[in-house]
Amino acid sequence: MKNISGKRLGISAIVSGLGLILLISGCALFEDEQTAKGRKLYHHYCMHCHGENGRQNEGFNWSSMSDPRPRDLSDKAAMSTFSDEEIFSAVSREMRDTSKEEVLNDENYFAVSTMPTFKYTLSEKEIWGVIGYVRTLHGMSLTYDLEARQKELQGVLQEAEQALEAEKPVLEAAELKLEEAEEARSDDDDETILPEEEALEEVQAKFDGIQDIYDQAKAAVDNFSKRPKMNQVSRPDLAISEEELPRLEEVGKQLYQNKYGCNGCHSINEQGGLVGPALDRAGFRLNDTWVYRWIRYPQGMKKHTRMPNLGINDQDARAVTAYLETLRAPKPDQPIAAPE
Ligand code: HEC
Numbered sequence: 001m002k003n004i005s006g007k008r009l010g011i012s013a014i015v016s017g018l019g020l021i022l023l024i025s026g027c028a029l030f031e032d033e034q035t036a037k038g039r040k041l042y043h044h045y046c047m048h049c050h051g052e053n054g055r056q057n058e059g060f061n062w063s064s065m066s067d068p069r070p071r072d073l074s075d076k077a078a079m080s081t082f083s084d085e086e087i088f089s090a091v092s093r094e095m096r097d098t099s100k101e102e103v104l105n106d107e108n109y110f111a112v113s114t115m116p117t118f119k120y121t122l123s124e125k126e127i128w129g130v131i132g133y134v135r136t137l138h139g140m141s142l143t144y145d146l147e148a149r150q151k152e153l154q155g156v157l158q159e160a161e162q163a164l165e166a167e168k169p170v171l172e173a174a175e176l177k178l179e180e181a182e183e184a185r186s187d188d189d190d191e192t193i194l195p196e197e198e199a200l201e202e203v204q205a206k207f208d209g210i211q212d213i214y215d216q217a218k219a220a221v222d223n224f225s226k227r228p229k230m231n232q233v234s235r236p237d238l239a240i241s242e243e244e245l246p247r248l249e250e251v252g253k254q255l256y257q258n259k260y261g262c263n264g265c266h267s268i269n270e271q272g273g274l275v276g277p278a279l280d281r282a283g284f285r286l287n288d289t290w291v292y293r294w295i296r297y298p299q300g301m302k303k304h305t306r307m308p309n310l311g312i313n314d315q316d317a318r319a320v321t322a323y324l325e326t327l328r329a330p331k332p333d334q335p336i337a338a339p340e
């Protein structure tokens with residue numbers, strides 16, 4: 001008896017030991033796959049500025065950029081002061097206008113315009129993968145719990161769904177009440193606002209709020225594993241009055257330099273990055289409708305382009321397009337006028 005239970009104990013110890021090994025190697029596999037994907041993405045989207053090993057002046061674009069130039073991602077002493085979440089929010093954020101005082105004085109905000117955001121280009125999981133790879137560049141590894149994050153997002157969605165379902169009958173009841181009240185009133189009295197109408201408006205507003213929360217939760221779950229997708233940008237009407245044009249061009253120039261950091265990747269007059277084509281002659285070479293659609297959604301026109309979607313709204317895209325139309329440098333083989 002004793003012998004057998006001893007054996008059993010031995011077997012179960014082996015089994016659970018094996019389980020533990022499988023569990024650990026399972027985790028390691030999961031991590032490796034993530035990091036391998038992160039490496040690929042890093043090579044495609046980050047390496048030109050940050051270098052293959054994250055060191056300064058290693059990427060071909062590094063020395064062409066204006067200050068502040070990309071940080072040394074291989075520097076463990078500096079990089080270990082950032083949490084995974086802090087790195088995530090630098091890579092996935094809204095671009096903010098760095099010509100504005102309040103933006104520069106906001107210490108909690110990472111506001112370097114020449115570090116593009118990848119929020120609109122990659123899925124959340126992909127961004128975590130890249131950060132996992134960035135961690136290896138300074139000999140650390142990602143500690144952020146991706147599975148818990150995914151569960152959390154799903155939990156939020158489930159709650160939002162329940163809230164929405166619970167509100168549907170309330171909305172239907174209010175609609176029914178209004179219908180009944182409208183039927184009940186006399187024909188010559190259809191000008192006054194019924195109390196049921198006001199009640200429905202209130203219920204509808206509450207419902208819309210809950211619907212918004214649901215939509216956001218749904219988008220967050222989708223964006224966790226899928227790249228953000230926009231509808232194709234339709235052809236804009238870019239007609240603008242002559243009085244308004246100079247101001248729009250100036251706004252566009254500011255946005256180009258200080259908000260979207262286009263100059264980190266493109267050069268004008270040999271100033272600026274080398275990742276994308278020089279834009280000196282954009283006004284001659286490129287059609288404004290095409291430019292507008294390109295900068296609003298590059299991936300919609302060329303799926304794997306290295307130019308990230310910077311989340312440019314309609315207004316900003318109009319201004320930047322107007323600015324690019326002003327870039328009409330002479331052909332390089334023509335004599336260039338001396339600067340005044
Ligand atoms: C156009 C050049 C450019 C590209 C492309 C680029 N970066 Fe950066 N990156 C910068 C600049 C400029 C900074 C800001 C200076 C600084 O603080 O290091 C920066 C900063 C960072 C930082 C430091 C954040 C902090 O809080 O200081 C991280 C991490 C980073 N980039 C990661 C990435 C990753 C990951 C990618 C690719 C998905 C990427 N970068 C693509 C230019 C670039």
Ligand code: HEC
Binds near residue numbers: 256277282291295
């Ligand atoms: C991270 C680098 C990066 C940033 C930031 C960036 N671009 Fe680009 N851009 C590129 C690359 C790379 C291409 C070439 C695209 C291709 O063919 O895949 C490109 C192409 C273009 C083109 C087409 C040029 C041509 O000659 O065909 C325009 C116009 C353009 N970008 C404008 C902008 C504007 C405006 C901004 C800022 C709002 C911007 N880009 C930000 C990398 C970048």
